[in-house]
Amino acid sequence: MRHIILDTETTGLEWKKGNRVVEIGCVELIERRPSGRTYHQYINPEREFEPGAQEVTGLTLEFLADKPKFAQIADEFLAFVDGAELVIHNAAFDMGFLEHELSRLGDGYGKLRDRVTVQDSLELARQRYPGQRNSLDALCKRLGVDNSHRQLHGALLDAQLLAEAWLALTAGQGEIGFASAESSAGTRSSRAAVIPIATGPRPSIAVPVEDLELHQARVEAIRRKAGRCVWDVEAPAAESAAG
Template structure:
């Protein structure tokens, strides 16, 4: 599975009012692991910043004056994200802006949804932490992601932080180690074991060092999973 964690910075809060994208940052993951590939571009917006927006990003029109416009990088951007699952915090905001940029660059580019599936990490966070603050900064603190170096909003930095937050939000069996087994042949039939409830279960003698290693492994699983269903099983 290929995922692209994406963030943008803009000249204001609404593309409907003529605001534009000034920065795009993307981080690629494959099988929930970073590949080292990123996409990062500053863009000349051809419009002014809304009050307050410039202070959030630290970007200026002077800095962006010699940067490409979106239409000049659109093909490179689409090639990077094509076919991936996009992970975006408050996806409606970024998707609205980027779909607008795609329209302005040419209707033949379509929309993000034509090329990618989209996962909104804000909705994931609200389901996991209802009634709590779920901004990127709040999630970094809650999930132990170091964001001390984040003084201003930056698309690539925020995408990198979101990548760590997303892994924390979606931690599951693959982090515990249940996905370690290699899959069998595609045409292998399923094997079903019929258990006789009345048959005595065999007793196996375990060496002390093996038992200690087993208990250590169970302790690790309990710590990661938060709850171990096998602890509720009693010996008959």
């Protein structure tokens, strides 16, 4: 099985407002092991950054001015990902931008989803850790992935971190070894242990106070907008069943 762990950086949060992709980072896994192949490209967005977006990535228009435009790298990018299963954290965001970039090139390129399948690691994390923070940083902390060198968002660095987190999240194999060329050539130490299937009673999990507060705030927002939320209906039934 061929997986491509993918991340993008953009000029803003919404492609519908004309924002563009400024960086693509991809890491290839074959049978859940790093193949050593990566794809990384900075892109001239041909427009300004939205307020705040530049601070997130650390990129500037001056730096990107001599970089290729998306039309110039589209064929190379598509050749790298063609036929793979993409693993993306918050896939709707990145796929929306990439589909928009391709649509700007005309009908000849078609849709990215016709070339690949997509797995959203954010949805996977939410299923495994409901009610908790599941950003990439939160996942790295929870799963023991060292992200101490991540000061800014960068597409290739984030793809490498997501690869390690995804392997651990899906009962991954072992150390992915991205630290350096020298370390990847040497002996790899185990980092993501295989998680056994639990046969006994489920453990009790203590949810951090800040996560409970965020959850409660979200529930209250739903109540204000809809008049009630699913917990208002299901909680009494669950309590009566328990009694």
